[in-house]
Amino acid sequence: MQNDELLQVAGMSAFYGQFRALTEIDFSVAPGEIVAVIGANGAGKSTFLRSLINHAGTATGSVRFHGTEILGKSTAEIINRGIMLVPEGRRLFPSLTVDENLRLGWEVGRRDGMTADEYFSIFPAIAGLRKRPAGALSGGQQQMVAFGRALLASPQLLLCDEISLGLAPLVVDELYAVLPKLRDRGLGIVIVEQDIRRALKVADRFYCLLEGRVSLTGRPGEYTRADVSHAYFGSH
Amino acid sequence: MSEFYINVVLQGVLLGGLYALFAIGLALSVGIVRLVNIAHGDLIILASYVLVVLTQSFGLPLWLSFLILVPLMAGFGYVLQQGLLRHVTDKGMLPPLLVTFGLSVIIQNGLLEGFGADTRSFSGGALQTSTWQLAEGIYVGALPALTLLVAVVLIFAIDRLIYGSHFGARLRAVSEAPATAALVGLRVNRVHALALALVGATTAVAALFMGLRMNFDPLSGPGRLIIAFEVIVLGGLGNLWGILAGAILLGVAQSVAGAIDVRLQVLAGHLVFLLIILLRPQGLFQRS
Amino acid sequence: MTDLPLPPTSRHAPVVFGRTIVIALVALAVSAPWLTDANALQLGTQFLCLLTVALMWNLLAGYADILSLGQHMFIGVGAYAFYGLAANLSVMPHIAIPLAGIIALLAALPVVFVVFRLRAAYLAVGTWVVAEVFMLVAGRIPGFGLGTGTSLPLSTAKAMGATALDRAVSIYLLALAVALVAWLGTWMLLRSRHGIALMAIRDNEEAASSLGVNLIRTRLGVFLWTAPFLGMVGAITALQKMRISPTASFGFLDWTVFVIFIVVIGGIGSLEGPLIGTIVYFALRYALSDYGTWYLIVLGGVSVAVMLVEPRGLWALLRRWIGEDVIPVSHRAPKQ
Ligand SMILES: Nc1ncnc2c1ncn2[C@@H]1O[C@H](COP(=O)(O)OP(=O)(O)O)[C@@H](O)[C@H]1O
Ligand SMILES: [Mg+2]
Numbered sequence: 001m002q003n004d005e006l007l008q009v010a011g012m013s014a015f016y017g018q019f020r021a022l023t024e025i026d027f028s029v030a031p032g033e034i035v036a037v038i039g040a041n042g043a044g045k046s047t048f049l050r051s052l053i054n055h056a057g058t059a060t061g062s063v064r065f066h067g068t069e070i071l072g073k074s075t076a077e078i079i080n081r082g083i084m085l086v087p088e089g090r091r092l093f094p095s096l097t098v099d100e101n102l103r104l105g106w107e108v109g110r111r112d113g114m115t116a117d118e119y120f121s122i123f124p125a126i127a128g129l130r131k132r133p134a135g136a137l138s139g140g141q142q143q144m145v146a147f148g149r150a151l152l153a154s155p156q157l158l159l160c161d162e163i164s165l166g167l168a169p170l171v172v173d174e175l176y177a178v179l180p181k182l183r184d185r186g187l188g189i190v191i192v193e194q195d196i197r198r199a200l201k202v203a204d205r206f207y208c209l210l211e212g213r214v215s216l217t218g219r220p221g222e223y224t225r226a227d228v229s230h231a232y233f234g235s236h
Numbered sequence: 237m238s239e240f241y242i243n244v245v246l247q248g249v250l251l252g253g254l255y256a257l258f259a260i261g262l263a264l265s266v267g268i269v270r271l272v273n274i275a276h277g278d279l280i281i282l283a284s285y286v287l288v289v290l291t292q293s294f295g296l297p298l299w300l301s302f303l304i305l306v307p308l309m310a311g312f313g314y315v316l317q318q319g320l321l322r323h324v325t326d327k328g329m330l331p332p333l334l335v336t337f338g339l340s341v342i343i344q345n346g347l348l349e350g351f352g353a354d355t356r357s358f359s360g361g362a363l364q365t366s367t368w369q370l371a372e373g374i375y376v377g378a379l380p381a382l383t384l385l386v387a388v389v390l391i392f393a394i395d396r397l398i399y400g401s402h403f404g405a406r407l408r409a410v411s412e413a414p415a416t417a418a419l420v421g422l423r424v425n426r427v428h429a430l431a432l433a434l435v436g437a438t439t440a441v442a443a444l445f446m447g448l449r450m451n452f453d454p455l456s457g458p459g460r461l462i463i464a465f466e467v468i469v470l471g472g473l474g475n476l477w478g479i480l481a482g483a484i485l486l487g488v489a490q491s492v493a494g495a496i497d498v499r500l501q502v503l504a505g506h507l508v509f510l511l512i513i514l515l516r517p518q519g520l521f522q523r524s
Numbered sequence: 525m526t527d528l529p530l531p532p533t534s535r536h537a538p539v540v541f542g543r544t545i546v547i548a549l550v551a552l553a554v555s556a557p558w559l560t561d562a563n564a565l566q567l568g569t570q571f572l573c574l575l576t577v578a579l580m581w582n583l584l585a586g587y588a589d590i591l592s593l594g595q596h597m598f599i600g601v602g603a604y605a606f607y608g609l610a611a612n613l614s615v616m617p618h619i620a621i622p623l624a625g626i627i628a629l630l631a632a633l634p635v636v637f638v639v640f641r642l643r644a645a646y647l648a649v650g651t652w653v654v655a656e657v658f659m660l661v662a663g664r665i666p667g668f669g670l671g672t673g674t675s676l677p678l679s680t681a682k683a684m685g686a687t688a689l690d691r692a693v694s695i696y697l698l699a700l701a702v703a704l705v706a707w708l709g710t711w712m713l714l715r716s717r718h719g720i721a722l723m724a725i726r727d728n729e730e731a732a733s734s735l736g737v738n739l740i741r742t743r744l745g746v747f748l749w750t751a752p753f754l755g756m757v758g759a760i761t762a763l764q765k766m767r768i769s770p771t772a773s774f775g776f777l778d779w780t781v782f783v784i785f786i787v788v789i790g791g792i793g794s795l796e797g798p799l800i801g802t803i804v805y806f807a808l809r810y811a812l813s814d815y816g817t818w819y820l821i822v823l824g825g826v827s828v829a830v831m832l833v834e835p836r837g838l839w840a841l842l843r844r845w846i847g848e849d850v851i852p853v854s855h856r857a858p859k860q
Contacts, residue, residue: 274648
C-alpha cells in the first residue's frame, strides 16, 4: 500500500528561523487522488505546500516522492521531478505575456505531460489573450494562467494554494471543474482552501491543520461538521 | 561659425555612442540582477588590459584578440556572479555595494601592480585617422561613427534578446520577481550569472572602442563607472533605448562645453546630470 | 539543564576589560603631547582625523542607511574654506577651523537637496558625482592655486607655534578636540530621540515608518550632521600638510576608500567598529608598507571577506565574546 503512494511525508517540521511553523506532519497522496488541506488563516497550509518544494524556511523530517527522498533538494530539481505549485495569490510575472508565463512552466518542467494545445482546449478563454501582459488580465484569467504555468510543467503532483481566493464563484466553479479531469489523468492533487465546504466536496481525503499540526484527517463523510469545526478552530 | 557648432554637436552625439557602450552593461546589471556594480568601470578597464596582453604579449591582431576577449569576459562575468556576487545579491543595499566596491579597488591595484601606471591605448590604423565629409565643412571621424553604429546595433540586439526570446523572458521574470521565479523553479542564480556573462561580453565591446578612442590606465575605471551611471539614470531604468538618449545627451553636453573651454568638459557633463535629476529624478525617458 | 550561577564579576569581566581599554586609549590620546615626539603626533593627528571620518561614515551607513561614496567632498570643502579664511583673510587658525566646519555644513545644504532625489544605491554614486563636481570647481577658483593647489603661508604655521614640536602639539590637540566632540556628540545623538529613530530605521524600516518616524527628515539631518565634522577634519589636514590641492584635499582614496575599509572591517553599525577598524588599518599600513599597492589589495580582499562572512565586522565577533556594547548607545530598561 505504502509503495503506491505518490507522495509520502513523515514527521515533517518546518521553521522560519526560531519559529516553528509546522510540527511532525504525516501526510500522503496517491496518484489520481485529490487531497484537501484545510485550516484557519496562519495554520501553516502555505508553509506546508511550499516546504514540499523547498521554498519556505527550513524543513526537517522526510518527504518521499515516488519513494525517493526529496527533502533538501532544490526547488528547481523538485519541480523537474514532477511536483508543481500553483502559488497563493497567483504570482504571475505581470509584465510578461500570457504565453511567456506559460512557457516558463514548460521550460522548468518535464515536458511529458500536458501540451499548450491541450491547455488551451481546457481553458479556451485564455487562447485569445496569449499576447497580453499577464498583469492586464482579470483575477480569474490570471488564476487560469497560473494553473496553466503549473500544468505545462507536466507535474504528477499538483499543489494548489487557495485558488478560489478573491475570485467570483462562477470562475471558481470553472477552475474546480478541471480538477477531476486532472485526477482522471492520474495526477495527485493537493488543494489548500479556507472554504471548507468547497474543498471537502471535491476531495477524496482531507487533512485539517491547526497551529502547524494535523488536527484531523480522513474522508470527508467520516466526520460531523462539529468534528471538523473543532479541528479547524481548536478548543477555545 | 555655425559649421563649427554643428561639428561640435555631431562629435558629442558620436561620443554618446561610446558612453552608451559603457552604460549597457551597467544597465543590465541593475535591471536584471538589481546590482549597482561599483566595479563596472573597472571591468571595462580589466578587459582593456586583457586586450593589451593579447595584442602586445601574444602579438595577435586586434580583431582576433577581441574575438577571444568576448568569451573571456563573458566567462569572467559568469564566474564573478556564481563565485562571489550571488552571496550578496539578495542581502539588501550595503553588501552588494561594498563587495563590488572592494572588488573595484582590488582590480585597480591588481592592474597597477601588473602593468604599472602608464597610460595605454590601441592602434586601429586607418580607422582612427579617416574622416568623412558629410557636407561643406562638416566632418565625422570613421571610428566615432563606427562606435555609435556598434552601440546602436548592440542595443538593438540586446533589446531583441530581452524582449523577443525565451531566454529574455527568463531574464525579465527574474528581474521582475526573483522570489516568484525561484518558486516556479527557475534557477535564479544561474539566470543572474548568465546576465553577468552578458554584461561581461558588453564590457569587451566597451573596452575595444574605449582603447581605440582614448587613453586609459589602471585607475580609469571609476571615471567610466560614473559616466555609465549618469547615462542610465538620465536614460531612465528599464528602457534600453533611453541609454542611447542619455549617452548622447551627456556626450553633447561635454562636447559643447569642451568647445568653450576644454577644462569644462567633464564638469559640464556632471552638471547636466545633476540638473536633470533635480528636475526629473525618474530620468528623462522613463516610460509612464 | 542546570543553570550554573556565574559569579557576577566574571560575567562582566570582558565588558570591564573593553571599557578599560577605551578609557586607557582616551587617556593615552590626551597625554600623548607629553609623551611623544613631533612625528608620532603627526601620525596621531592622522589617526584622529581618519577616526572621525570613519565615525561619520559609519553613522551614515550603519545607522541612517545612507551609503555615500562622496563624503570626501566635505573634507575638501573644509580644506579650501580654511585656506580662504586663514591665508586669504588672515583669520586665526583656531577660529578658521570651526568656521570651515560651518562652511562645510552650508555646502551640504544644496548637496542634500540634489542627492536625496536619488535612492539607495543610486544615492551612493550620486554623492560621488557631486564630490567630483566640488573637486573640479575647486580647481578653478582663482586665488586657491587652481588645478595644482597651493601652500599655506608661513604666517599660518607660525600662528600654531614657534617650533615644529609646538605646531605638532597644537594641531594634534585640535584634531583630538574635534575627534572627542564628534564622538561625544554622535554618542549623544544616538541616545537621543533621533538616535532611537535611526536605530529603528536600521533594524526595521517598515516598522519605523509605521511608528511615524520621519525617515527622510531623519536621514537628511544625519547627513548634515556629518558635514561640519568632516569640514573641520579637512581644515586640520590642510593645516598639517600646509597645502591644499583639488586631488589631495578631495582625496577619494584617503577619505572615502580607506574610510569604507576601516568601517567595514571594524564593524558597520556600532561605535566600537570605527575605532577597531582605524587601529587595524594603521597596523596593516605599517605591516605592509613595503609592499606598495598590495596593502590596498589586501584591504579590499579583507573587506570583501568581511561582507561575506560577518557583515558586522570584527566588532561583531568581539561582541559575541564580550556580550554587550562597550560603548552603550541603546537605552535599557532601568535596573531595579
Ligand atoms: N516567510 C515567513 N517568515 C516567518 N514566518 C512566516 C513566514 N511565512 C509564514 N509565516 C508564519 O507561519 C505561520 C503559517 O503561515 P502560513 O503557512 O502562511 O499559513 P496559512 O497558509 O495556513 O494561512 C504563520 O504564523 C505565519 O505568520
Ligand atoms: Mg496561506
